[in-house]
Amino acid sequence: MAIADMNRGIPQLPERRFKLPVIIALMYTALLVVAPLLAITWGALSSGIYATLREITSPDALHALKLTLILALAASALNALLGLVTAWVLVRHDFPGRAFLNALVDLPFAISPVIAGLMLILLFGRQGWLKALPDALGIQMVFAWPGMLLATVFVSLPFVVREVMPVLRHLGTEQEEVAYTLGATYWQTFWNVTLPAIRWGFLYGISLTFARALGEFGAVLVVSGGVSGMTETATLFIFRSMDDRNYAAAYSMALVLALASFCALILIELTKGKIRRRG
Amino acid sequence: MSIILNDVSKKFGNHVVVDRLALEIRDGEFFVLLGASGSGKSTILRMIAGLSYPDEGKILIHEADMTYAPVQQRGIGFVFQNYSIFSHMTVAENIEFGLRIRRMPRPSRVRRIEELLEMVGLAGLGNRMPAQLSGGQQQRVALARALAHQPKVLLLDEPFGALDVKIRARLRRTLREVQRKLRVTTILVTHDQEEAFELGDRIGVLDRGRLQGTGEPEEIYRCPRSDFVATFLGGGNLLSGQPVAASGLFGSVLPVPEEHRREEGQGVNLFFRPEHVCLDKERPLDGRPILGKGVIVEQVFAGSLRRVHVRLPRLPGCRQLAPRPNFGQEDWILEGELPSDLPFESGEYWVSLRQWSFLAPPRPRLLTFDNKASEGVAHLSMAQWLGSRIEGNVTVLRNRKEHESDEKVRAEVQSRLAEAGLQGATVLLPQGKSSEVLLREQASNTYNFLLLSRPKQEAKLSHLGITRMLTRMLEGAEVPLLIMPAEFRPIRRILVCTAAGEPGKNDVKLGAWVARRTDASVTLLHVLAPHTNDASARRHISNAASTLESLDIPVETKLVESFNRVEAILMETSRGDFDLLVLGGHGPHSSSFFRPEDITLQVLKRVNRPVLVVPAQEEV
Numbered sequence: 001m002a003i004a005d006m007n008r009g010i011p012q013l014p015e016r017r018f019k020l021p022v023i024i025a026l027m028y029t030a031l032l033v034v035a036p037l038l039a040i041t042w043g044a045l046s047s048g049i050y051a052t053l054r055e056i057t058s059p060d061a062l063h064a065l066k067l068t069l070i071l072a073l074a075a076s077a078l079n080a081l082l083g084l085v086t087a088w089v090l091v092r093h094d095f096p097g098r099a100f101l102n103a104l105v106d107l108p109f110a111i112s113p114v115i116a117g118l119m120l121i122l123l124f125g126r127q128g129w130l131k132a133l134p135d136a137l138g139i140q141m142v143f144a145w146p147g148m149l150l151a152t153v154f155v156s157l158p159f160v161v162r163e164v165m166p167v168l169r170h171l172g173t174e175q176e177e178v179a180y181t182l183g184a185t186y187w188q189t190f191w192n193v194t195l196p197a198i199r200w201g202f203l204y205g206i207s208l209t210f211a212r213a214l215g216e217f218g219a220v221l222v223v224s225g226g227v228s229g230m231t232e233t234a235t236l237f238i239f240r241s242m243d244d245r246n247y248a249a250a251y252s253m254a255l256v257l258a259l260a261s262f263c264a265l266i267l268i269e270l271t272k273g274k275i276r277r278r279g
Numbered sequence: 280m281s282i283i284l285n286d287v288s289k290k291f292g293n294h295v296v297v298d299r300l301a302l303e304i305r306d307g308e309f310f311v312l313l314g315a316s317g318s319g320k321s322t323i324l325r326m327i328a329g330l331s332y333p334d335e336g337k338i339l340i341h342e343a344d345m346t347y348a349p350v351q352q353r354g355i356g357f358v359f360q361n362y363s364i365f366s367h368m369t370v371a372e373n374i375e376f377g378l379r380i381r382r383m384p385r386p387s388r389v390r391r392i393e394e395l396l397e398m399v400g401l402a403g404l405g406n407r408m409p410a411q412l413s414g415g416q417q418q419r420v421a422l423a424r425a426l427a428h429q430p431k432v433l434l435l436d437e438p439f440g441a442l443d444v445k446i447r448a449r450l451r452r453t454l455r456e457v458q459r460k461l462r463v464t465t466i467l468v469t470h471d472q473e474e475a476f477e478l479g480d481r482i483g484v485l486d487r488g489r490l491q492g493t494g495e496p497e498e499i500y501r502c503p504r505s506d507f508v509a510t511f512l513g514g515g516n517l518l519s520g521q522p523v524a525a526s527g528l529f530g531s532v533l534p535v536p537e538e539h540r541r542e543e544g545q546g547v548n549l550f551f552r553p554e555h556v557c558l559d560k561e562r563p564l565d566g567r568p569i570l571g572k573g574v575i576v577e578q579v580f581a582g583s584l585r586r587v588h589v590r591l592p593r594l595p596g597c598r599q600l601a602p603r604p605n606f607g608q609e610d611w612i613l614e615g616e617l618p619s620d621l622p623f624e625s626g627e628y629w630v631s632l633r634q635w636s637f638l639a640p641p642r643p644r645l646l647t648f649d650n651k652a653s654e655g656v657a658h659l660s661m662a663q664w665l666g667s668r669i670e671g672n673v674t675v676l677r678n679r680k681e682h683e684s685d686e687k688v689r690a691e692v693q694s695r696l697a698e699a700g701l702q703g704a705t706v707l708l709p710q711g712k713s714s715e716v717l718l719r720e721q722a723s724n725t726y727n728f729l730l731l732s733r734p735k736q737e738a739k740l741s742h743l744g745i746t747r748m749l750t751r752m753l754e755g756a757e758v759p760l761l762i763m764p765a766e767f768r769p770i771r772r773i774l775v776c777t778a779a780g781e782p783g784k785n786d787v788k789l790g791a792w793v794a795r796r797t798d799a800s801v802t803l804l805h806v807l808a809p810h811t812n813d814a815s816a817r818r819h820i821s822n823a824a825s826t827l828e829s830l831d832i833p834v835e836t837k838l839v840e841s842f843n844r845v846e847a848i849l850m851e852t853s854r855g856d857f858d859l860l861v862l863g864g865h866g867p868h869s870s871s872f873f874r875p876e877d878i879t880l881q882v883l884k885r886v887n888r889p890v891l892v893v894p895a896q897e898e899v
Contacts, residue, residue, distance in 0.1 A: 174363040177330050178421075180350040181357040182377035182428060192376070196367040 040258055043251035055252040060228050064237035065256065067145070071220075071233065072213035075152040079209045083160025084202065090161070091168045108157045116154050117222025120147055143225040148233070151219035156212040163205030167198045200274045207271060211264040214257065280339075281306045281464040282327060282432060287336035289322055289488075294722060296322045298488040299336070307462035309455075311475040313512075314485030320468040323485075324434050327466065329353050341431060353432075356425030356463075360437040362417040364409040370396070370420050371405035377428035395423040398457055415446035422454065426461065433458070435467040439474065451477060472512055476500070484508045506548060506638055510601045515552040516613045519640060520597030529637075530594030533568045539637045546670070548600065548638040555634040556615035558589065560624070567631040570594065574627055576612065585617045591630055598830060606784050606822055609829040643671035646758075647730035648717050649692055650677070658732035659699035660767040661889065666701075669796045671727065673704040676720055678713045714751035721758050730761045745884060753880075753892060759789055760892045762883065770889070773801045774857040776848050776882075777823065786893040787823040790861040791830055793891070800833040802855060806847045809840040845881040852886055861891045 044052050055061060090102055108116065123130045124141035134141040141147045175197065179189040195202075217235040224231035228240060234257050241250035282304040289297040296319040304310045314320040325331040327338060329350035338346045345353055365373050371392050378388045396402050399419040409417055418438060425433060438454070439447040455478055458465050469475055475482045476496045483493040484507070492499060492508040503509035510517055520529050529535050529549055539547045557567065558575075573591030593599070593611045602614060613630070617623070647662045659675070666673040675696060679688050688708050696704055709716045721729050731752060745753075752760060775790040787803070794801045805820050807813055820836050827834040841847035852860060862879045883890050 174359050174361060175365055177350075178357060178359065178363045178424070179365075179376065180330070181328055181353075181355055182424070183351050183380045184376070185351065188380060193365055197365070199367075 037258060040251060040254050043247065044255040046251075047248050051248055052252040052255070055249040056256055058249070060232065061237060061249065061253060063229050064232045064234045064253070067148075067232070068214060068234040068257075071145070071149055071152050072210050074149055075156055075213040076206050076210045078149075078153050079156055079160050080202070080206050083157065083205065083209075084164055087161045087164035087168055091165055092173075105158050105161050108155050113151075113155050113216065113218035113220075114222055117151050117219035120151055120154070120219070120223050142223060143227070143231060145231065147223040148220050148231060151223045152213045152216050155216055155219050156209040159208040159212065160202070160205035163201045163208065164198055167201035168194075171197050200271050204268060204271045207264055207268045211261055211268070214260055214264070280304065281308065281341060282466070283337075283339040284323070284327070285337040285339070287323070287326065287333045287338060289319070289326060289331070289333050296488050297326070297333070300488070300490055302483060302490060302493070304464060304466060307464055309458050309465045309467070309478055309480045311479035311482045312466060312468045312485055313470070313472060313475045313482055314468075315470055315511075317487075318485040319488035320470075320485050321436050322488075324436050324466060324468050327432070328355055328357050328434050330357075354428075354430050355432045355434055356428070356430035358418070358421045358425050358433075358435045358438045360440040362409075362414070362421045362441075364412075364417050364420055364424075366409050368409075369405065370401065370407050370409065370412070373409070373420055374405075374423045374427050376424065381428060391427060395427055398426075398460075399423045400453055413446075414442050415450055418442065418450060419453065422457070426457070426463070431464065433463045433465040435465065437469055438467065439469075439471075447474075454478065482512075484511060486511070502636060503550070504638070506550075506600070506641065509550045509636075509638060513552060514614070515550060515601070516556070517599070517601035517638075518549045518594075518597050518611075519546060519600050520549065520594070521546050530570075530597040532570065532594060533632075533635065535637060539639060546640050548640045549597075549635060550638055551632050551635040553586065553614040553616045555632055556589070556613065557631045557633055558587070558615055558617060558628040559631070560626075560628065562629050563631050567633065568635075569629060569631045570613075571630055572627050573611075573613075573630045575625060578617075578623060580619060583619060585619045585623060587615050587617055589613050589615050589628065589630055593829070596831075606826060609825050643669045643727040645669070645671050645673045645728045645730060646676060646717075646721060646726045647673065648676050648713065648732075649695060650713065650732065651691075655732070655765050656695055656699045657765055657767040658730050658763040659696060659701050661761070661763050662704070662730050663699050663701040664767070664769055665728070665730075665761075665793075665797070666704075669727075669793075673701060674707060674720075674726070675701070675704045676707045676709070676717060678716045679708045679710050681710060714748050714755075717752065718755045721756055726758050728761050729756055729758050730763065732763050733765070745880070757894060759894065762890045762892065764887050764889060768858060770797050770799050770858040772855060772857045773799050773859045773861060774804055774848075774852060774855060775801055775823075775861040776804050776806075777819065777863075784823075786861045786863045786891075787826060789891065789893050791827050791832055793859070793861075794827070794832045795830050799858070800835070801827055802835045802837060802851075802857070803827075804837045804839065804848065804851055806839050806841055806844045808842060844878050845885070848878070848882050849885060852888060857888060859889050859891060860886060861893065863893055 056065070086101075086105065090098065090105075121142055122128055124134055124147060125131070128142075131141075134146065139146050141150070171194070175193050176189050179193045180186075184192065215235060216233075217239070220233055221236060221239070224233070224236065226232050226236045226240065228237070232240065234253055238250045238253050238257075241247070241253065280303045282302075284300055284302040287297055287300045288295065298319075300323065312320045312323060322331060326333050327340070329345070329348060329352075332347055336346070337344060340353060340355075365376065368376070374392050374395055375388055378391060383391070392405060393402075396405055399422050401416060401419050401423070404412070404416070409420070412420065418441075422438070435454075439450055442450065451474065467474075467478060479496055481493055482496055482499055484491045484499070486507050491511075492504050499508065500512055503512065506517060509515060518530075529547065533549065535547055557563065563569065571591045571594070573589040575587045576590045577588040579586045590610050590612050593609075598604075599611050599613075602612065604612070615630070645662055645666050647658055649659065662673050662675070665671075675692060677688060677692050679685065685708055689706060692706055692708070693702075696702055696706075707720065709720070711719075717729070729752070731749065733749075749762070770793065773790050773794050775786055777786060790801055793799065803820055803823050805816055807816060817838070820838065824834050824836050837851065839847045839851065848860075851857075860882065862882060879892060883892070
């Protein structure tokens with residue numbers, strides 16, 4: 001009786017045993033995730049660590065890495081800002097077409113990145129509808145980094161919106177209203193109350209955006225034209241190296257990308273834990 | 280005066296949430312706004328805070344017009360029901376927030392935080408995170424935070440609603456102490472009357488956006504000035520009746536004071552609390568008014584006392600309003616109390632009163648729509664006739680086009696009113712579409728009836744085969760609709776069709792309400808499919824009949840077997856030459872709109888008599 005009372009309220013851990021579903025889940029992840037990772041590592045290091053280092057420090061590879069990093073950072077920054085505004089509008093405002101906008105946000109997930117790239121070409125290409133716009137600004141859109149950035153922003157657009165929306169909705173408006181009654185202006189309230197309350201969800205959305213932007217291939221391939229040393233990102237570099245049968249270069253770059261994604265993943269998991277603890 | 284609300288109104292869509300509210304709150308006063316959920320009490324608080332703005336009226340805080348001032352400038356403290364603590368800040372940081380915004384220097388901020396933590400009983404907990412605090416403690420933080428910047432006014436929106444009873448009591452004490460110490464003008468909104476009695480210097484009782492009465496707790500409990508305040512605060516028994524003309528006695532038992540005997544036949548309501556009902560085994564001889572001999576039908580042990588329900592025969596010419604009588608109930612069932620330390624004895628008791636008060640019943644209100652297009656004034660004549668029978672106030676509404684001047688239309692309406700003998704009516708001339716202004720008006724006021732004339736035949740018809748205006752009203756009105764034909768005649772015989780739509784209790788009750796005031800007779804009609812023996816229908820009819828009989832209304836019941844309900848109702852109408860048909864409708868909240876095959880609609884289209892359509896949810 002006394003022991004039962006003591007145990008009440010303590011969440012019971014499941015029994016520690018290998019049951020069939022556990023085995024299936026383990027096999028599945030091992031086959032689809034761990035094995036390819038190992039294969040990549042093996043492939044990269046098979047001709048020696050120096051060969052790997054040499055490959056990824058070649059000018060083309062370094063340029064590709066630099067471009068990828070800049071694109072991913074820029075896309076994350078843009079989507080963080082605009083995603084936050086969109087999430088805010090979708091949660092806090094009611095206007096005709098709200099449901100439509102809400103559905104539209106998911107579109108980049110539903111559309112194949114290749115098609116997304118194609119759409120950008122159709123818009124900004126030689127006979128594109130909006131070609132006048134970049135021309136007027138003196139920017140080359142297609143086969144240049146602005147187009148690639150736009151493509152990356154497009155494919156990673158939903159993450160911040162979708163992560164921030166539920167946190168914002170859960171937060172409600174009362175804390176903000178309290179801040180107003182205490183004399184805070186709208187800006188002060190946003191910086192001191194709203195943003196801190198949604199920061200973990202916001203960061204999680206940004207990390208997802210960053211990870212997605214790092215690995216983006218299809219849309220960027222279509223838009224960039226993949227000129228090595230110019231518009232070639234890390235994923236395009238891998239693709240070209242494979243084509244050239246330069247496997248060492250391909251595997252080495254793949255390993256670097258995989259490691260970067262792995263680090264982003266760890267970051268994501270850490271922020272997720274914060275969300276769970278802090279609500 | 281600290282806060283003055285001057286005829287403040289607020290609508291959400293078509294729904295009036297706060298209706299011409301006038302209120303004055305004194306300096307340093309603790310005022311409690313008491314009302315059920317949906318009575319508009321939180322909306323009022325939010326308007327004072329500046330989190331919402333009124334549509335009409337003015338709000339003054341310390342002599343300054345603050346009606347549309349931004350919330351930041353009002354100098355108020357606000358506490359929400361759900362604490363709304365900033366979860367990423369410590370307790371001290373939460374309290375500090377308002378001071379930091381005001382750029383108070385750090386040393387004085389620290390001193391002030393310590394002071395406030397001490398005051399709300401959280402000394403030493405400044406470094407805790409909100410998640411480490413209980414609900415009661417969080418609400419203490421919210422209170423300290425709201426008081427930190429020394430606001431002139433403290434507003435609390437159901438601050439104890441989310442807490443359990445014991446913590447609630449402790450927190451209430453803290454709040455009272457803090458308020459006494461700081462003498463900050465405070466308004467608290469609650470639905471809990473115990474809270475209102477304990478905390479309030481004064482209480483305001485709110486019902487559907489209207490202030491029903493204000494006063495000190497004892498005063499408002501002992502001498503309520505309206506039926507609503509009387510029954511909402513503490514509950515009790517409310518009987519309605521007419522003093523017997525010769526003796527001036529209520530139910531030939533209680534003398535009615537002079538001020539309630541204004542006119543011959545004027546009704547009056549008698550109110551008494553359960554604790555003022557005396558129950559004795561022997562007939563009391565000390566001259567207390569005796570209501571009769573009753574039997575205890577229910578008893579509930581409630582600690583120091585025993586709550587009982589006593590059934591006793593009703594007194595002549597009186598009926599029970601509260602506790603709300605059950606459908607089909609003939610006797611009175613009144614609430615009383617017995618001390619619980621005595622053993623409970625069943626059997627008969629003499630029921631007498633120790634204390635009671637008389638209340639003037641609210642006058643019924645009748646709204647009618649006058650349209651230029653309708654040639655006749657039958658609906659105005661009916662409004663006049665019915666208005667005088669029910670001792671009610673009549674309001675006439677006519678929608679005015681933009682180019683029409685108020686005076687011109689008013690003169691025209693007045694001449695039509697004179698024709699119908701309705702000179703005393705209130706005339707409203709809003710601008711807008713007829714059905715819209717009418718729907719808005721019936722929703723904004725507590726009308727008992729909406730009287731419409733049946734429009735001319737050549738008017739444009741809706742998909743239901745009646746005019747669009749009538750369609751909109753049938754679908755949208757929340758009050759019973761009385762639809763008049765071209766000719767007026769007084770109501771002597773009423774046919775209540777319980778078979779149309781849902782067999783409702785409301786159509787029976789409303790039929791009875793009209794019959795009692797017009798001295799009409801009632802026939803209850805129920806149409807059954809042939810060869811069915813519907814026991815529940817029979818029971819319903821007999822319950823309905825006894826409800827009517829208990830009100831001294833001559834009643835007849837009729838069960839007709841027919842496959843065609845519409846034909847049966849029409850046949851019965853012409854056979855009995857009835858002056859009014861009462862039918863059930865859907866009411867405004869029903870998801871199903873009227874369909875062309877609806878019985879009420881079919882009857883309405885074909886009969887040439889006044890029809891009273893009762894919305895399904897309307898309580899009479």
